[in-house]
Amino acid sequence: MGKNVKSIFVVGLKLLLICAVVAGVVSFVYTVTEKPYQANIDSTKREAVETIFGESGLTLTELDTDVYKVEKGGALKGYCAKGVGVGFNGDIELMVGYDQSFTVIGVSIVTNSETPGVGSRALEASYLERYKGQSGEDADVDALSGATYSSRGVKAGVKDATERLILALGK
Amino acid sequence: MKNFLKQLKEGLLDNNPTLVQLLGMCPTLATTTSVKNAFGMGLATTAVLICSNLFISLLRKFIPKQVRIAAYIVVISGFVTAVELLMRAYFYSLYQSLGLFIPLIVVNCIILARAEAFASKNKPLPSIVDGVSMGLGFTLALALLATIRELFGSGTLFGYQVMPDAYEPITVLILPAGAFLTLGFLIAVVQKFRNNAEDKKRLAEIRENRDHATAERKEETEA
Amino acid sequence: MTLGSVFLLMFSAILVENFIFSKFYGCCPFLGVSEHPDTALGMGMAVTFVMTVSGAATWAVYHYFLAPLHLEYLKTVAFILVIAALVQFIEMFLHRFVPALYSALGIYLPLITTNCAVLSSALLIVQKGYNFVEAICFGFAAALGFTMAIVVFAGVRSRMTMADPPRAFKGFPLTLITAGLLAMAFSCFSGVQF
Numbered sequence: 303m304g305k306n307v308k309s310i311f312v313v314g315l316k317l318l319l320i321c322a323v324v325a326g327v328v329s330f331v332y333t334v335t336e337k338p339y340q341a342n343i344d345s346t347k348r349e350a351v352e353t354i355f356g357e358s359g360l361t362l363t364e365l366d367t368d369v370y371k372v373e374k375g376g377a378l379k380g381y382c383a384k385g386v387g388v389g390f391n392g393d394i395e396l397m398v399g400y401d402q403s404f405t406v407i408g409v410s411i412v413t414n415s416e417t418p419g420v421g422s423r424a425l426e427a428s429y430l431e432r433y434k435g436q437s438g439e440d441a442d443v444d445a446l447s448g449a450t451y452s453s454r455g456v457k458a459g460v461k462d463a464t465e466r467l468i469l470a471l472g473k
Numbered sequence: 474m475k476n477f478l479k480q481l482k483e484g485l486l487d488n489n490p491t492l493v494q495l496l497g498m499c500p501t502l503a504t505t506t507s508v509k510n511a512f513g514m515g516l517a518t519t520a521v522l523i524c525s526n527l528f529i530s531l532l533r534k535f536i537p538k539q540v541r542i543a544a545y546i547v548v549i550s551g552f553v554t555a556v557e558l559l560m561r562a563y564f565y566s567l568y569q570s571l572g573l574f575i576p577l578i579v580v581n582c583i584i585l586a587r588a589e590a591f592a593s594k595n596k597p598l599p600s601i602v603d604g605v606s607m608g609l610g611f612t613l614a615l616a617l618l619a620t621i622r623e624l625f626g627s628g629t630l631f632g633y634q635v636m637p638d639a640y641e642p643i644t645v646l647i648l649p650a651g652a653f654l655t656l657g658f659l660i661a662v663v664q665k666f667r668n669n670a671e672d673k674k675r676l677a678e679i680r681e682n683r684d685h686a687t688a689e690r691k692e693e694t695e696a
Numbered sequence: 697m698t699l700g701s702v703f704l705l706m707f708s709a710i711l712v713e714n715f716i717f718s719k720f721y722g723c724c725p726f727l728g729v730s731e732h733p734d735t736a737l738g739m740g741m742a743v744t745f746v747m748t749v750s751g752a753a754t755w756a757v758y759h760y761f762l763a764p765l766h767l768e769y770l771k772t773v774a775f776i777l778v779i780a781a782l783v784q785f786i787e788m789f790l791h792r793f794v795p796a797l798y799s800a801l802g803i804y805l806p807l808i809t810t811n812c813a814v815l816s817s818a819l820l821i822v823q824k825g826y827n828f829v830e831a832i833c834f835g836f837a838a839a840l841g842f843t844m845a846i847v848v849f850a851g852v853r854s855r856m857t858m859a860d861p862p863r864a865f866k867g868f869p870l871t872l873i874t875a876g877l878l879a880m881a882f883s884c885f886s887g888v889q890f
Contacts (some may be wrong), residue, residue, distance in 0.1 A: 313537040320536070320544050324551030325770065331555040332769050335562035342565040391886050392713065413569070420644060495868055499812050503720035543780060544807075550773040551812055559770060573816055573823070576772040580812040582724060649718050650883060653876030661869035668863055 347397075351382050354399035354408035366470035378402055383470070384412065385463025389455030391415040395423070396456065398438060398463040406433045406441065409460060421452035430456070438464030475603050484606025490583045490615035492663045497583040500574055501580050501615060502652040511619030512612065513567040517556050517575060519608025522584050523601055524552045526592040531599035533593050545588045550579045583611060600615045622655055705830060706837035715813050715838050716845040717882035722813030726846050727871055729804070740843025742804040744836065747814050750779050751835025755828055775818045780809045791843065814834035832867055845859035848876060 351372060351405040352358050360379065362370045368384035387394050395412040409430040416422045423429065424446050432443045438460050445453035490496045497518075504514040528548050529536070537542045557575045561568040568575065578584070587607055592600040623629055626646030628636035636642075645651045715721040722743070729739045754775045762768055787805045791799035808814060817838050821831045852874055861870050 311542055316535065316537055317540050317544060317547075320532070323632055324547055324773065328551050328554045328558070328770060328773065331558045335558045338562035339558075342562065346565065391718070405590075417644065417648065495727075496724075498723040499720050502723055543777075546776055546780060547773065550776045554769065557772070573819055576819055577721075577812045577816055579772055579776050580808060580810045580815050585785060585810060645760050645880075648879075649720065650876045651880035652720070653872045653879055655702060657865075657869045657872030660872065661864045664866070664869060665864035 329416045337406075342381045350410045350412065351399065352384065354397065354410055355379060356374040366466065369466050369470040372399070380407065381467055381471075385459040385461070385465040385466065387455040387459030387462060389414060389416050389424075389456065390421045390449075390451040391417060394452070394455040394459050396459045396463070398433075398460050400438065400464075400467065404438070404464075404467075406436050406438050406460065409433050409456070416449075416455075421449045424449040424452035424456055429453070433460060438467070478601070480602050481606040483607075484603070484608075486610075487615060489610045489614055489663075490586075490607050491611055492660060493667075494583075494586075495660075496586060497581045499577065499610060500581060501618065502570060502649075502656060504574055504618040505615055505622055505652060505655075506626075506647050507623050507629075508616060508619045509567070510570055511615040513564070513571055514574060515608070515615045517560065517571075518578055518581060518583070518611055519605070520551065521556055521578055522587060522608040522611075523604035525549045525584055525588055526600040526604035527597055528552075529588045529592040532593060532664075536593075541593065542585075542589075545585060545593075546579070548586055549588070553578045567678040591686045594684075602634045618652075618655060618659060621659070622651060626651060640677025666676060702830065702833050706833055706840075709837035710841040710844065711882075711885040714841045714845060714882055714885070715816075716842060717879040718886065719816075721816040721840055722746035722811050725807060725811050725813075726842075726849065727868075727875070729807070730846050730850040730853055730871075732854055733778050733793055733847055733850040735804075736846045737843070738800055739804045739807075740839075741800075743808060743811060743813065744843055746779070746783060746808050747839035747842075748832060748836040749786070749833045750782050750814055750818055751821055752828070753778055753782055755821055755826070755831040758822050764843075771819070771822060775815060778810075779814055780820070783884050795843055800806075813838070845882075846879075847873065852878070 341363075348360070350361065351362060351370070352360060355372060357374070359374060361373045362382070363373070365371055370382045372379045372382055380399060381404070382397060382399050384395065384397050387396070392415045394414045394416065397410050397412055398406060399408045399410075401407050411425045411430075414422075414425055416425060429446060433441055438441060441457060441460055443453075443457065445457075484490070487492060491498075491501050500514050500518070500571045525545075525548055529545060532544075534547075553576060556578070557568075560571075560575060586602060591603045595603070620630065625643050626634060627644075628634060628640050628642045643651075647656060703705060714718060716726050725739055725743070730736045734874075757774055757778055758768075758771060762771055762774060767774075783805055787798075790805075817835050820838075821834055824834075826834055853871065856870065856874065859870075
């Protein structure tokens with residue numbers, strides 16, 4: 303009996319040791335990679351915003367989760383907010399840019415799983431262009447035929463982003 | 474050296490983990506919508522496979538028999554997390570497009586199968602070679618499937634337009650249904666080759682037996 | 697959170713975002729243990745049981761252990777350990793107290809640890825930021841979708857044993873092609889909205 307208990311103890315200890323070593327290795331990798339990862343997130347976000355505004359060297363200040371004030375050299379350029387809409391195959395995440403008077407100046411898609419060649423037509427730049435100059439809350443953009451659900455998802459995403467921006471600014 | 478080459482051939486062709494052993498179906502079906510994703514997934518799995526094979530082979534005398542599967546899973550999941558962290562730091566766009574399938578490498582049967590069947594019984598060096606050959610076999614199968622799906626499903630390769638503009642892509646190949654269909658036909662082709670090889674071998678055997686029998690009979694009559 | 701939103705979440709997890717036909721989670725048991733409707737149902741029930749419980753367990757581990765300690769990056773390691781331990785525990789529990797269910801599910805239980813549907817549902821619950829009730833409902837519904845897919849598929853396959861396909865297609869290739877046709881049928885559910 304005593305031997306049995308001892309062997310269980312040894313087995314447990316060995317397993318614990320393996321777990322500890324693995325956790326240690328993973329933690330080490332985590333500390334090394336955390337900074338470049340955060341930098342990646344920042345640069346992806348910045349790229350999306352900069353393509354919308356069409357210029358570089360912008361300063362982003364986070365007002366709320368995924369809602370940003372966009373400035374250049376201290377002058378207010380506009381706002382940016384992330385929104386989510388339900389498309390044909392799940393969520394469409396997008397970034398919407400606004401000018402100072404809260405008119406949409408551009409939409410860019412962050413992630414989607416729409417059907418390539420069918421629904422994805424509603425995510426192309428030529429279609430997203432139509433949101434330019436619209437109000438985000440009630441954009442007057444027709445759905446693409448054959449890609450109704452995806453178009454609807456984009457519209458819902460833009461509306462969601464606008465609502466978040468309004469909430470963040472407290473207006 | 475000759476042994477290693479034999480092992481490599483085993484993993485890439487004769488005993489290909491995906492096309493012959495039919496292991497690791499989830500990532501094979503899910504990440505082959507584009508060649509880039511397929512290579513990313515294949516190489517990430519290969520990295521985990523090499524590391525876990527080496528580690529488990531080194532620890533094969535240390536790991537207690539009763540809890541070996543649990544120990545393997547801990548080691549594998551550790552390496553998978555490390556690979557995930559490295560990918561999101563240095564290959565961010567690939568990390569985003571593979572999504573949940575990177576952590577799911579943990580439950581890829583290929584890795585656990587090689588740990589149990591090979592690494593736990595062999596020295597570190599052959600285990601590494603086994604990891605390389607099986608990993609590359611997996612990558613090869615994924616790349617093959619992805620090439621077919623991307624080329625005909627969206628007319629591109631590595632994201633570049635390859636097919637002429639007049640080509641109307643067969644969208645279904647990119648959809649989930651297309652994954653099942655393409656893999657089904659691909660494995661059918663592999664089976665066809667294997668059947669042919671088997672038939673040839675059997676035919677040769679029968680011939681040899683017959684020749685042998687006639688030779689014997691001849692001897693008998695002569696005697 | 698209303699009853700309606702829970703219903704919506706479950707409906708979408710069962711049909712629209714079916715684990716097998718649109719996400720490819722859990723394809724190994726789907727293709728491996730689907731030769732007979734009875735065994736498929738057994739596997740489905742075992743998965744449903746484990747996935748519901750593990751959904752709750754991993755949610756608790758994440759929100760009460762990993763998140764407060766800022767160890768979110770260890771979630772894959774932690775979840776697979778929780779699932780493996782849970783499967784072991786459920787096996788012992790059923791063996792001791794519900795022998796009938798144990799003998800029905802017995803052989804499928806150990807296979808579930810390496811079923812990627814279970815791990816992916818745990819990871820998805822965290823990723824989508826579900827609360828506790830949603831986590832349980834999602835785990836249950838996704839597993840139900842898995843069960844439905846595997847039972848339907850086994851029904852088709854048991855009929856197919858009578859067919860005489862070309863030799864190269866015998867076995868696995870034909871199974872995959874059948875799955876492809878079923879996936880096409882299931883793709884009709886995508887886009888269903890309320």
